[in-house]
Amino acid sequence: METNTAKHIMLVKYGEVALRQGNRGFYEKQIMDDIRRRIKDLHSGNIKVIREQGRFLIEDVTGDLDSEAILPRVKNIFGAIAFCDGIKTTEREMKPLCETALAFFRARIRGKSFKVVTKRADKRFPLTSNEISAVIGEHLLAGLPGTQVDLHNPDTIFRVEIRNHVYFYVDSTPGEGGLPYGSAGKGVLLLSGGIDSPVAGYLAARRGVGLVPVYFHSPPYVSERVVDKVRDLLAALTAYTGELPLQIVPFTDVQLYLQEKVPAEKLTIFLKRAMLHIASAIAARENARCLITGDAIGQVASQTLHSLAAVHSAATLPILRPLTAMDKHQIIEIAHRIGTYPISIRPYDDCCTLFVARHPENKPNAAVIERMETRLMEEGLKDLLAKAVEGAVN
Amino acid sequence: MIYLDNAATTPPLPFPAHESADFFANPSSPHKMGIVAERALTRARATLSELLHCAPKELVFTSGGTEANNLAILGYALAQAKKSHGLTIFAEPWAHPSILAPVHWALEQGLARGIISPAGEWRIPGGAVLCCLSHVNHETGNLMDLDLPASIKKANPGAAILVDGAQGFCKDFTATQIFRDMDFYTFSGHKFHACTGVGGLVVRNGIKLAPLMHGGAQENNLRPGTENTAGIFHMAHAARFLHGHRDAHFSKISALCRGLSGITDTIPGALRNQLPGPLSPYILNLSFPGAKGEVLVHMLSEKGICLSMGAACKSRRKDKSALAAMGYPKEIAESALRFSFSHFNTPEEIQHTLEALTTCVNQLRKISGYK
Numbered sequence: 019m020e021t022n023t024a025k026h027i028m029l030v031k032y033g034e035v036a037l038r039q040g041n042r043g044f045y046e047k048q049i050m051d052d053i054r055r056r057i058k059d060l061h062s063g064n065i066k067v068i069r070e071q072g073r074f075l076i077e078d079v080t081g082d083l084d085s086e087a088i089l090p091r092v093k094n095i096f097g098a099i100a101f102c103d104g105i106k107t108t109e110r111e112m113k114p115l116c117e118t119a120l121a122f123f124r125a126r127i128r129g130k131s132f133k134v135v136t137k138r139a140d141k142r143f144p145l146t147s148n149e150i151s152a153v154i155g156e157h158l159l160a161g162l163p164g165t166q167v168d169l170h171n172p173d174t175i176f177r178v179e180i181r182n183h184v185y186f187y188v189d190s191t192p193g194e195g196g197l198p199y200g201s202a203g204k205g206v207l208l209l210s211g212g213i214d215s216p217v218a219g220y221l222a223a224r225r226g227v228g229l230v231p232v233y234f235h236s237p238p239y240v241s242e243r244v245v246d247k248v249r250d251l252l253a254a255l256t257a258y259t260g261e262l263p264l265q266i267v268p269f270t271d272v273q274l275y276l277q278e279k280v281p282a283e284k285l286t287i288f289l290k291r292a293m294l295h296i297a298s299a300i301a302a303r304e305n306a307r308c309l310i311t312g313d314a315i316g317q318v319a320s321q322t323l324h325s326l327a328a329v330h331s332a333a334t335l336p337i338l339r340p341l342t343a344m345d346k347h348q349i350i351e352i353a354h355r356i357g358t359y360p361i362s363i364r365p366y367d368d369c370c371t372l373f374v375a376r377h378p379e380n381k382p383n384a385a386v387i388e389r390m391e392t393r394l395m396e397e398g399l400k401d402l403l404a405k406a407v408e409g410a411v412n
Numbered sequence: 413m414i415y416l417d418n419a420a421t422t423p424p425l426p427f428p429a430h431e432s433a434d435f436f437a438n439p440s441s442p443h444k445m446g447i448v449a450e451r452a453l454t455r456a457r458a459t460l461s462e463l464l465h466c467a468p469k470e471l472v473f474t475s476g477g478t479e480a481n482n483l484a485i486l487g488y489a490l491a492q493a494k495k496s497h498g499l500t501i502f503a504e505p506w507a508h509p510s511i512l513a514p515v516h517w518a519l520e521q522g523l524a525r526g527i528i529s530p531a532g533e534w535r536i537p538g539g540a541v542l543c544c545l546s547h548v549n550h551e552t553g554n555l556m557d558l559d560l561p562a563s564i565k566k567a568n569p570g571a572a573i574l575v576d577g578a579q580g581f582c583k584d585f586t587a588t589q590i591f592r593d594m595d596f597y598t599f600s601g602h603k604f605h606a607c608t609g610v611g612g613l614v615v616r617n618g619i620k621l622a623p624l625m626h627g628g629a630q631e632n633n634l635r636p637g638t639e640n641t642a643g644i645f646h647m648a649h650a651a652r653f654l655h656g657h658r659d660a661h662f663s664k665i666s667a668l669c670r671g672l673s674g675i676t677d678t679i680p681g682a683l684r685n686q687l688p689g690p691l692s693p694y695i696l697n698l699s700f701p702g703a704k705g706e707v708l709v710h711m712l713s714e715k716g717i718c719l720s721m722g723a724a725c726k727s728r729r730k731d732k733s734a735l736a737a738m739g740y741p742k743e744i745a746e747s748a749l750r751f752s753f754s755h756f757n758t759p760e761e762i763q764h765t766l767e768a769l770t771t772c773v774n775q776l777r778k779i780s781g782y783k
Contacts, residue, residue: 239707
C-alpha cells in the first residue's frame with residue numbers, strides 16, 4: 019500500500035449521465051452493473067463498485083486494487099468518460115493529507131513544473147478547493163526539490179478530489195462516452211458484412227441503443243463463410259456491448275422472386291425495401307423501436323437521396339443512419355479503431371455482386387416503386403416476406 | 413459428399429495397419445526407441461528416393477510443397493548471392509503462388525536481378541540462372557514441356573532447373589525424363605493421399621543451397637527440426653501404393669475426366685481452359701460464361717459436390733489467377749471451375765455432377781441474363 023492510510027483504487031467518471039435529472043439513478047445503476055459483470059471473474063467478492071458523489075469507486079476491500087487487470091475489462095463501457103488510477107485515503111486533516119499527497123505524487127511527477135487541481139464535492143470540508151490546492155502545492159514544492167509551480171502550462175497536473183473520502187490521481191484513461199448500452203431501448207441492426215454497418219451499429223450502441231443484429235443470407239449464392247464473417251464482426255462489437263446473438267434471415271427465395279419480377283435497374287431498391295419490411299417485422303417481434311443501417315448519403319446508387327426516399331416507406335419504424343453525413347475515410351477510421359475493419363475487408367462475394375444491375379437506377383421514383391410493390395405483395399411477395407421473418411433464427 | 417477437389421488436397425490413405433507406429437521417439441535420440449524411429453525414417457527415405465529417381469541423401473523432407481519451393485528458390489538465391497554476379501530467375505506467370513511469391517520476394521530483397529517468363533528469350537548473358545517449371549499446372553492440368561529444361565540448359569550452361577511436382581508426383585508417371593534433367597524437384601504429401609504437413613525437395617548432388625532456418629543438423633543441414641517420422645513414413649506408404657496402382661488409376665481417372673469434360677458438348681458456350689500441349693487427366697478446368705465460378709461452387713457445395721474455382725490457395729484473395737495470367741478474359745477466368753480427381757471417385761459421382769452442374773449453370777444463366 020502507498021501509505022498506512024491510503025490504498026490504490028480506480029475512479030470512474032461518467033459524462034452526460036450525470037446531467038439526467040429524472041433517471042440519473044437508472045443510468046448509474048446500469049453502468050455499475052456493467053462494470054460488476056465485466057470484472058466478476060477477476061475476484062472472489064473482494065472488489066466493490068460503489069457510488070461516490072458523482073463518480074464510481076472501484077476498490078478492493080482487502081487492499082490495493084490491481085487496476086491494470088481491471089482497465090482492459092471496463093474501458094469500453096458506454097457512458098463512462100474516464101478511468102482514473104489513483105489512491106484513496108480516509109484522512110480528513112490537512113497535515114496527513116499533505117504527507118500522503120507527497121508520497122503519491124513524488125513518484126509520478128513528469129518534467130519540472132506542476133500544479134494542483136482540487137475538486138471539492140463534499141462541501142462540509144472546511145477549506146475551499148483553491149485553498150486545498152494552495153496548501154498541498156506548498157507542501158509538494160518543499161518536498162520535491164528542483165520543481166516549480168506553473169499554473170498555466172504545467173508538465174504534470176496533480177489532482178485532488180474531496181468526496182466521502184479523499185482521492186489523489188494524475189493520469190486518467192479516456193472512456194467511450196455516450197450512454198449506457200441498452201438504456202435507450204432496442205434497435206434492429208441490418209448487417210451486410212461490409213465496412214459500414216458494424217460502424218453504424220457501434221455508433222447507435224454508444225448512444226444507448228441495444229442491438230438486435232440481423233443478416234440476410236442467400237445460400238447457395240453466397241458462401242457460408244460470409245455468415246462466419248458477420249459473426250466475427252459481431253464478436254468485435256461485443257467488447258462494447260456484451261453478447262449479440264445474430265438473427266439470420268433466409269433471403270434466397272425473396273431475392274429470386276424479385277430478380278424475376280422487377281426490372282434489373284430497380285432490383286436493388288426492391289431488395290432493400292424487402293429487407294426493411296422484414297427488419298420491421300423482426301423489430302416488432304423483439305420489441306425494438308428503430309432500425310439501424312449503414313447508409314451514407316450518395317455512397318452508392320442505392321444511397322442517393324432519391325433512393326433513400328424510395329425505400330423509406332417500407333419501414334414501419336424510424337430508420338437510424340448514424341453514418342449519413344460521414345465520408346468513407348471517417349467511417350474507415352472508426353472501423354479501424356473498433357477492430358471491425360480487417361474483418362470487413364475479407365474478400366467474399368456478397369449477394370449484391372450477383373444480383374446487382376450494371377447500371378442501377380440512382381433516381382428511382384418512390385411512387386412508381388411503391389405502386390409496383392403493392393401489386394407484387396398481392397401476387398405472393400407478402401407470403402415470401404412473412405416466411406423469411408418466420409425463418410429468421412439465432 | 414462428392415469430393416472433386418483433389419488438387420487442393422486428397423483424402424489420406426489409412427495408416428498401414430501391419431506397420432508398427434511405435435516410432436514417436438526423436439530419430440536423433442541415442443536410445444533404442446530413437447534408433448527404431450531413425451530406421452523407419454531411413455526406410456521411408458529409401459522408398460521415396462527410389463520413386464523420385466534420386467539418391468537418399470539428395471532428398472530433404474519439409475513440411476510440404478510450399479516450404480520445399482521456398483527452400484529451393486530462396487536457398488539457391490542466397491547461396492548464389494555469395495558468389496555470382498546476380499541470379500536471373502525464369503518463372504511462368506501462371507505458376508503456383510508458392511513459386512511466384514518467393515521469386516518476387518527474392519527480387520525485392522536484391523537476391524535476384526530479374527524474372528523472365530520461360531516463353532521469352534532464353535539466353536541470359538552472365539550470372540546464374542534458375543528456371544522454375546511445373547510438372548503439372550495446378551489450374552489447367554497442363555503437363556510440362558519436357559524439352560524446355562534441355563533448351564534452357566543449352567542456352568545457359570549451368571542453369572539450375574526447379575520442377576514443382578506438387579500436382580505431378582505419383583500422378584503422372586510418363587515424364588521420367590524430368591528426374592534426369594532437373595536440379596530440384598518438390599512435392600507435397602497431401603496431394604497424393606498422405607497427410608498435410610509433410611513433403612519434400614530433391615536437391616541434385618553438388619548443388620549448393622543455403623538453409624532458411626537454423627537450429628539443427630537434420631536433413632543435411634538444410635532443414636532443421638525434429639523429423640515428422642510418422643508423416644514421412646505414411647507419405648512413403650502412399651507413394652508406393654500409388655506407384656503400384658499407376659496403370660489402373662490412370663485409366664480410371666482418364667475415363668472420369670473424359671466423362672465430365674463431355675459437358676462442353678451439352679452446355680452451350682462451355683469450354684475447357686488449357687494451354688496448348690498435353691494435359692493430365694487429374695485436373696479439368698472448365699468455364700461456363702454467364703455463371704460466376706464462385707457462385708457455382710457454393711451452389712454445387714449445397715448439393716454435396718466439393719470443388720474449387722482455381723487454386724484454393726488463391727480463392728480467398730483477389731489476386732490475378734493463373735487463368736488470367738494465361739491471358740483468359742475476365743469473364744472466362746471468373747466463371748472457371750477446377751475439377752480434380754482421385755482414384756476414389758466413381759463414374760456415378762461424375763454422372764451426378766454432370767446433372768447438378770447443368771441445373772446450376774442454367775439457373776445462374778437465367779439470373780445473369782446470359783444469352
